[in-house]
Amino acid sequence: MKELNQLFFPKSVALIGASPHEEKLGGIALRNLMGLKGNVYPVNPSYEEMLGQRCYPSISAVPGVVDLAVIMRPAVEVPAILAEHAGKARFVLIVSAGFAEVGAADLQDEIIRIGREGKLRLVGPNCLGIFNPYHRLDTMFLPHASQKRPRRGNVAVVSQSGAVMMCVLDAIRMANTGVSKAINYGNAADLDAPEVYEYLAGDDSTAVVVSYLESVGDGRRFLEAARYLSQRKPLLILKAGKGAGGRAAAFSHTGRLAGDYRVFHSLMNQFGLREVAGFDELLDAAKAVSYQRPAPGNRVCVITNGGGSGVLATDECSRQGLELPELPEVVRNLLRQDFPSFYTVANPIDLTGQVRIEDYRAALLAVRDAYDGFLVIALTGVAGVTLGLAEYLRTFKETVGKPLVVHIAQGGVAPRLIRLLEQAGIPVYRSPERAVRGLAALLDSRGGWHG
Amino acid sequence: MKELNQLFFPKSVALIGASPHEEKLGGIALRNLMGLKGNVYPVNPSYEEMLGQRCYPSISAVPGVVDLAVIMRPAVEVPAILAEHAGKARFVLIVSAGFAEVGAADLQDEIIRIGREGKLRLVGPNCLGIFNPYHRLDTMFLPHASQKRPRRGNVAVVSQSGAVMMCVLDAIRMANTGVSKAINYGNAADLDAPEVYEYLAGDDSTAVVVSYLESVGDGRRFLEAARYLSQRKPLLILKAGKGAGGRAAAFSHTGRLAGDYRVFHSLMNQFGLREVAGFDELLDAAKAVSYQRPAPGNRVCVITNGGGSGVLATDECSRQGLELPELPEVVRNLLRQDFPSFYTVANPIDLTGQVRIEDYRAALLAVRDAYDGFLVIALTGVAGVTLGLAEYLRTFKETVGKPLVVHIAQGGVAPRLIRLLEQAGIPVYRSPERAVRGLAALLDSRGGWHG
Numbered sequence: 001m002k003e004l005n006q007l008f009f010p011k012s013v014a015l016i017g018a019s020p021h022e023e024k025l026g027g028i029a030l031r032n033l034m035g036l037k038g039n040v041y042p043v044n045p046s047y048e049e050m051l052g053q054r055c056y057p058s059i060s061a062v063p064g065v066v067d068l069a070v071i072m073r074p075a076v077e078v079p080a081i082l083a084e085h086a087g088k089a090r091f092v093l094i095v096s097a098g099f100a101e102v103g104a105a106d107l108q109d110e111i112i113r114i115g116r117e118g119k120l121r122l123v124g125p126n127c128l129g130i131f132n133p134y135h136r137l138d139t140m141f142l143p144h145a146s147q148k149r150p151r152r153g154n155v156a157v158v159s160q161s162g163a164v165m166m167c168v169l170d171a172i173r174m175a176n177t178g179v180s181k182a183i184n185y186g187n188a189a190d191l192d193a194p195e196v197y198e199y200l201a202g203d204d205s206t207a208v209v210v211s212y213l214e215s216v217g218d219g220r221r222f223l224e225a226a227r228y229l230s231q232r233k234p235l236l237i238l239k240a241g242k243g244a245g246g247r248a249a250a251f252s253h254t255g256r257l258a259g260d261y262r263v264f265h266s267l268m269n270q271f272g273l274r275e276v277a278g279f280d281e282l283l284d285a286a287k288a289v290s291y292q293r294p295a296p297g298n299r300v301c302v303i304t305n306g307g308g309s310g311v312l313a314t315d316e317c318s319r320q321g322l323e324l325p326e327l328p329e330v331v332r333n334l335l336r337q338d339f340p341s342f343y344t345v346a347n348p349i350d351l352t353g354q355v356r357i358e359d360y361r362a363a364l365l366a367v368r369d370a371y372d373g374f375l376v377i378a379l380t381g382v383a384g385v386t387l388g389l390a391e392y393l394r395t396f397k398e399t400v401g402k403p404l405v406v407h408i409a410q411g412g413v414a415p416r417l418i419r420l421l422e423q424a425g426i427p428v429y430r431s432p433e434r435a436v437r438g439l440a441a442l443l444d445s446r447g448g449w450h451g
Numbered sequence: 452m453k454e455l456n457q458l459f460f461p462k463s464v465a466l467i468g469a470s471p472h473e474e475k476l477g478g479i480a481l482r483n484l485m486g487l488k489g490n491v492y493p494v495n496p497s498y499e500e501m502l503g504q505r506c507y508p509s510i511s512a513v514p515g516v517v518d519l520a521v522i523m524r525p526a527v528e529v530p531a532i533l534a535e536h537a538g539k540a541r542f543v544l545i546v547s548a549g550f551a552e553v554g555a556a557d558l559q560d561e562i563i564r565i566g567r568e569g570k571l572r573l574v575g576p577n578c579l580g581i582f583n584p585y586h587r588l589d590t591m592f593l594p595h596a597s598q599k600r601p602r603r604g605n606v607a608v609v610s611q612s613g614a615v616m617m618c619v620l621d622a623i624r625m626a627n628t629g630v631s632k633a634i635n636y637g638n639a640a641d642l643d644a645p646e647v648y649e650y651l652a653g654d655d656s657t658a659v660v661v662s663y664l665e666s667v668g669d670g671r672r673f674l675e676a677a678r679y680l681s682q683r684k685p686l687l688i689l690k691a692g693k694g695a696g697g698r699a700a701a702f703s704h705t706g707r708l709a710g711d712y713r714v715f716h717s718l719m720n721q722f723g724l725r726e727v728a729g730f731d732e733l734l735d736a737a738k739a740v741s742y743q744r745p746a747p748g749n750r751v752c753v754i755t756n757g758g759g760s761g762v763l764a765t766d767e768c769s770r771q772g773l774e775l776p777e778l779p780e781v782v783r784n785l786l787r788q789d790f791p792s793f794y795t796v797a798n799p800i801d802l803t804g805q806v807r808i809e810d811y812r813a814a815l816l817a818v819r820d821a822y823d824g825f826l827v828i829a830l831t832g833v834a835g836v837t838l839g840l841a842e843y844l845r846t847f848k849e850t851v852g853k854p855l856v857v858h859i860a861q862g863g864v865a866p867r868l869i870r871l872l873e874q875a876g877i878p879v880y881r882s883p884e885r886a887v888r889g890l891a892a893l894l895d896s897r898g899g900w901h902g
Contacts (some may be wrong), residue, residue, distance in 0.1 A: 023834065025805065025834070027562055028834060037608040075792075075793060076846020079835055096793075097793040097803055097805070098791075098792055098793035101758070101793075101795065102792060102793055102794075106716045123862070126793075128804070140536070141804065141833075141834075142804075142832045142833060142834070143834055143863070146831055146832050146833065146834060146836075146862050146863030147831075147832030147833075147862045147863065148862060151886075159759070160759065161757065161758055161760070161762070161826075162757065162758075162762045163755075163757020163758060163759045163761075163804075163830050164757070164759035164763070164805060165759075166757070166830055166832040166860065166862075167757075167760070167830070169862050169880075170832070170862055171860075171861055174861065188670055190555075212759060214759070214762055229780060238767055240759065240762040240763050241762050241765075241766070242660070242763070242766045242769070243766060243769035243770075244769070245765045245766075245768065245769050245774075245775050246762055246765040246766040246769060248765075248797070248798075249758075249761055249762045249765040249775075249799055250762045252758070252797050252799075252801065253758030253759065253761065253762055253795070253801065254758070254796040260829065278763065278766075278767070278882070279649045279763055279883060279884055280731070280882050280884065281881040281884070304614075304616070306613065306614020306615070306617070306618075307612055307613075307614060307703070307705070308610070308612020308613070308614045308615035308616075308663060308665070308691065308704065309612070309614045309615065309705035310614075310700055310704065311612070311617070311665055311691040311692050311697055311700045311701045312615070312691050312729065312730055314692075314694070314696045314697040314699075314700040315691055315692070315694060315696075315697040315729075315731070317696065318693070318694035318695075318696050318697060319694075322839065323696075324696045326699075340549075341553060342526065342548040342549035342552075342553055342577075343549075343553075344552065344553060344703040344704070346699070347699075348700055348701050348703075350703065350704065352548055353592070353593075353613060354476065354548070354613075355577070359765050361704070377614075379614050379617055379618070380597055380598075381593045381597050381598030381617040381621070382592075382593060382597065382598075383474065383479060383592075383593070383594055383597060384478070386595075402874070409618040409621055409622075410621050410625065411597050411598045411599060411617075412594070412596060412597030413472060413597070413600065430731060431618075431729070431730045433654065433729045433730055433731065434731070
């Protein structure tokens with residue numbers, strides 16, 4: 001799908017409905033587009049100049065053929081505007097809402113027809129479009145003051161919903177990771193998730209794909225593209241519109257039928273595809289796979305300084321299909337010698353509130369060979385948890401090379417400790433269950449992406 | 452259970468194992484105790500004075516009878532120390548670990564026997580003890596620098612685990628709410644959850660009780676006390692140690708059998724008791740019920756400016772047993788006149804990324820009488836969401852008086868908007884699903900606490 005290179009790395013972009021006013025959506029979008037590594041052409045018949053750029057009355061007046069035109073005009077005007085793009089643009093991204101999602105299926109059919117006749121590839125309508133920090137492409141009508149952009153990174157976002165894309169981008173930024181590409185394709189009148197999946201499978205800057213969808217157009221095409229991608233890199237799918245209410249809401253949102261979720265779910269399983277249960281689960285898993293490479297196996301060791309947190313983690317492991325095998329006898333004997341009698345030498349290993357950070361190191365070294373993945377719980381409310389823990393965990397991660405996640409709640413050294421750990425590529429979570437879900441994303445073998 | 456007044460509001464507290472050194476646990480605990488509205492007696496045979504206070508060689512030397520003695524000495528020393536308390540203390544809180552939770556059941560039986568013989572009520576062993584900000588009682592060996600304390604409020608915390616109590620206290624602080632009383636009772640050698648539940652049922656400063664437990668001693672006693680409490684105020688229970696692994700971990704933690712979770716779960720349902728699924732769910736529900744009074748009904752209206760977020764909320768409503776009935780026809784017609792054609796006038800109401808805050812007000816006023824509870828989703832990444840929204844929502848909450856929760860992700864005015872809303876008693880959540888779970892805690896009728 002090299003064709004999509006033109007969409008994600010356009011040499012030239014026209015903005016139909018550009019505005020000089022920064023409070024208007026066409027003004028916000030223009031400002032965000034101006035950073036592009038390429039030419040930007042504002043189009044608006046009311047202006048000759050805009051932000052120091054020449055402004056064009058219509059796409060016909062723009063020199064040459066643009067790789068991407070972005071339309072931000074009311075839905076009723078879109079058919080006529082789109083018709084002018086034949087021969088003048090390759091991709092046309094229709095931001096405007098007011099098509100199938102509000103019942104105007106005819107209007108949407110009309111733009112599909114006009115697009116086909118004009119040999120135009122359409123993105124949208126009813127979408128935010130594209131964010132590609134490697135090309136400084138940003139079609140989103142969201143002010144930077146309201147929606148900070150994440151830095152460059154290895155997570156691609158493919159979202160039917162603009163709102164969810166916004167939230168995912170923000171969460172990626174807050175998780176100290178970054179984005180390779182993001183696309184919100186809205187009503188999917190033409191470009192749909194499968195084509196983007198195939199493109200991202202071969203995209204070197206993308207290590208993991210996070211995808212939110214409500215509806216699937218051609219089911220077989222979707223499943224095959226998803227399988228193709230997930231055999232190459234982690235693909236995390238959140239399917240919304242699950243119940244009857246959700247399906248109706250999904251239809252009002254993008255004008256496509258969400259289908260029967262049970263059928264979808266069962267097909268996903270058959271195709272070995274990984275689904276996440278909700279928004280938080282999507283972010284937790286995305287964070288984990290953006291930090292570390294998934295690995296096979298499901299045998300986990302938990303090392304904690306809080307008994308209850310260890311019990312909660314154990315419960316979640318069992319829900320996630322992760323096993324917590326007992327400590328091997330030799331490990332148990334070793335740790336029994338080293339540790340005070342009130343530590344629990346089992347799995348979880350409970351170092352209690354009287355922990356010293358050296359105990360974490362001793363425990364990790366003892367169990368390193370016997371397990372596939374590790375969860376370290378460090379409650380920073382107690383006196384013994386200090387910043388030195390970050391160095392132990394960093395060394396462990398670098399030498400052992402198996403999945404390692406950390407749960408830290410808050411308090412004391414927590415903010416600095418979290419920063420140090422995440423700089424070292426160790427994802428930190430605020431609850432035991434979320435940490436286990438992150439670890440599960442790194443250990444699950446169904447996806448096949450680490451095969 | 453007025454007896455427990457002495458425990459939560461002791462006039463005098465002795466600390467056995469007090470230390471002048473702030474890096475030692477006995478030093479941290481002493482500093483935290485010094486704020487008490489009452490007398491504090493440090494006990495340690497090696498010192499005559501400590502932090503400007505007279506220090507006593509043993510409990511026998513302390514004048515009179517103390518309401519509460521706190522023992523922080525190694526487990527093997529505890530029986531002898533405890534024996535000295537007969538006639539010198541009413542409650543004895545044993546912080547020390549190393550009893551049934553590490554297999555030393557004999558040692559635990561011994562202290563139970565000594566306690567009985569000496570007419571002492573025991574708390575613990577293996578626990579952090581008590582935090583009562585209304586009496587400035589704080590037995591936790593956690594430095595304030597590492598574990599900030601929440602302010603006074605209306606949430607009581609009853610936790611078998613110290614770690615979970617720490618995390619819950621921190622989360623309550625971060626959620627801009629406060630604590631009435633908190634107790635971590637550990638191995639429950641004597642004092643157990645039911646007695647605390649009964650006490651809290653009559654405690655005026657407590658509006659909601661959050662409880663974490665792994666095991667239940669006398670099942671019938673537990674269920675009856677829980678029902679008694681939950682008929683008076685919201686009681687949220689998180690039961691951990693659910694699977695076989697979790698049960699083993701729970702036993703290592705407090706030395707009590709976690710029992711078969713399915714039996715527990717089914718009994719909880721029979722008794723009309725509300726269980727939450729995990730740590731995040733516990734916090735989300737606690738936040739909601741600490742902000743607002745629960746109300747009957749389960750008909751919800753969702754007002755959003757992001758379609759996908761509305762779909763995710765709808766899915767979660769269906770998982771939580773909340774209904775989203777269609778808008779009444781008169782409401783639909785009214786809003787159709789007011790709103791641009793690309794807004795979705797259904798339930799959820801989707802005001803799209805082009806929202807202006809007046810639209811939220813128009814929507815809320817139109818639906819106020821037709822629903823039992825409301826979820827407002829305000830994605831602040833778009834230009835139209837401003838601080839003025841807080842005023843609309845505050846007015847709505849005050850005049851309509853039905854449960855209202857908000858989902859805000861982040862960006863732009865989010866931090867200030869969240870602060871304003873939470874000051875107005877409207878809880879804000881970071882994901883659509885978490886917001887719905889908060890709303891469900893305010894609408895669920897099974898608990899009976901709003902009857």
